[in-house]
């Protein structure tokens with residue numbers, strides 16, 4: 001239940017220097033994250049080191065001092081050095097016999113306390129003194145929880161927030177979740193599904209949301225809400241019922257203004273709204289021939305007086321006709337949003353999925369990041385492994401995320417990494433950052449699998465500092481989760497590092513996308529489900545050829561939505577990286593890759609190689625028997641054995657499909673012979 005916050009006692013082999021017994025807390029209001037920080041330090045030090053601490057407001061010479069930097073300066077005068085803190089940042093010093101944990105604000109103080117505890121829990125007693133600041137102001141998670149208690153694309157049980165149409169009474173798990181979020185620097189959470197329901201807005205449910213916010217506030221986690229665009233016409237109990245939801249209608253404006261003021265009465269620090277409109281059957285402004293910006297600004301104006309923001313999703317697309325060679329769902333986001341650049345209010349942030357389609361195992365970075373110069377943006381990642389094995393497969397995602405966050409868009413032919421665009425540096429925006437769909441549930445492991453929690457942990461760490469090494473993040477997580485045994489750390493981390501490439505190999509390579517069943521489950525292989533429907537996740541595989549021609553010269557023109565240098569790279573087969581070849585080009589199965597192999601032989605080889613790697617995981621995990629408690633050992637072993645078998649199903653389903661359709665034999669004579 002505690003995830004990586006186990007605070008396991010250090011083994012007797014570890015020795016440590018003097019740690020002060022006196023924790024000075026510079027704010028004793030119980031709802032303050034500073035107070036929480038003091039409690040957390042007391043609990044953590046007791047559990048990790050077996051040392052009792054006293055929380056007081058008096059400083060002796062040797063103390064752990066916890067508070068905002070301002071409160072510290074008031075009490076003790078200036079620090080000996082100048083400390084540059086940004087919003088939510090902290091200063092941590094363990095030099096000498098005093099520990100200083102000083103936040104730019106209250107929540108930053110709590111982040112500093114968690115950082116210090118993370119060091120102790122990892123047996124790291126080094127003397128440090130540094131300021132740590134988040135790269136971007138928005139570090140949110142999204143839950144796709146429905147009011148009936150189910151979770152869309154959630155694989156860790158039922159909702160911890162909702163059941164039977166309202167907010168659950170017992171919010172113990174909600175507090176525990178807030179603690180995990182705060183420990184990795186997440187500052188807000190949208191608690192309900194983007195496929196939203198208007199009944200979240202009844203007075204009773206608004207009260208319930210107030211209880212959720214009260215529960216999370218001591219951890220510095222603000223809550224946000226997903227809205228159903230047509231709510232004014234839904235007869236929401238306790239609210240007026242209108243005949244229109246036209247965003248420019250004055251009654252509609254008043255309706256949302258009223259509802260927003262009720263919400264802020266219950267939750268004075270509500271972070272803002274998240275809106276999915278005119279997407280996948282959802283209503284939106286386009287229903288009334290208004291623009292998406294007019295729709296977003298309706299909500300932006302409602303929350304603006306309270307300092308709230310609107311996360312407006314760019315995941316807007318229409319069903320398409322595959323017989324049109326130039327039709328392309330990947331073009332939708334730029335088509336819809338680029339013309340609106342500059343028309344969004346300042347407190348709107350466009351939330352953009354990392355790739356142009358939908359959480360696939362490999363996608364190029366969404367070109368929309370390079371196309372909005374006057375609009376704040378956030379990336380949407382997915383911790384919940386929707387297309388990526390649904391937590392029954394080990395897939396450590398940060399290396400995938402890095403291919404997007406570290407991608408250089410070459411805007412105006414200059415360095416313009418996606419992570420700098422998100423932080424607002426490239427186009428000088430004051431808002432921007434990160435959102436991830438997490439979808440924890442009531443399962444004791446939160447996500448349904450112990451090892452999947454590394455994705456959650458790493459998401460927070462990367463949203464704070466996207467330049468961090470993802471292998472090192474995984475080592476830290478493993479140490480916190482499974483202890484200090486180096487063999488355990490190395491074994492699990494090495495498996496994690498190999499896991500995404502393996503999954504890509506057996507589930508869909510060369511940029512063809514995850515060849516899963518896209519019509520219903522998004523789980524298990526179903527390469528034929530990609531085509532012959534309107535969803536636009538096409539492969540265009542026939543007897544001789546495969547891939548989407550997204551060139552400007554002969555295809556959908558998608559490559560031309562990138563800045564010129566990137567557009568030129570993707571336009572030509574010779575400069576397109578192999579791992580995105582079939583994303584950008586329609587080629588014969590016999591096309592040679594840069595590796596020298598043909599496309600079809602690469603398919604065969606990669607699917608065998610990926611499944612082979614996945615089949616090593618269970619045995620490698622088994623080598624750790626006795627070094628991990630039996631319960632977690634057995635639960636994870638069960639999953640890894642499942643993955644071993646399922647990877648073979650993936651392999652065979654896909655290689656057979658392409659063998660049948662192409663009629664080309666495998667050089668190694670495996671396909672058709674298993």
Ligand code: GCW
Nearest residue numbers: 144152153194195276315358
């Ligand atoms: O990938 C699709 C999912 C839907 C999801 C949608 C979205 C919440 O299959 O379940 O709906 O994306 O992101 O809006």
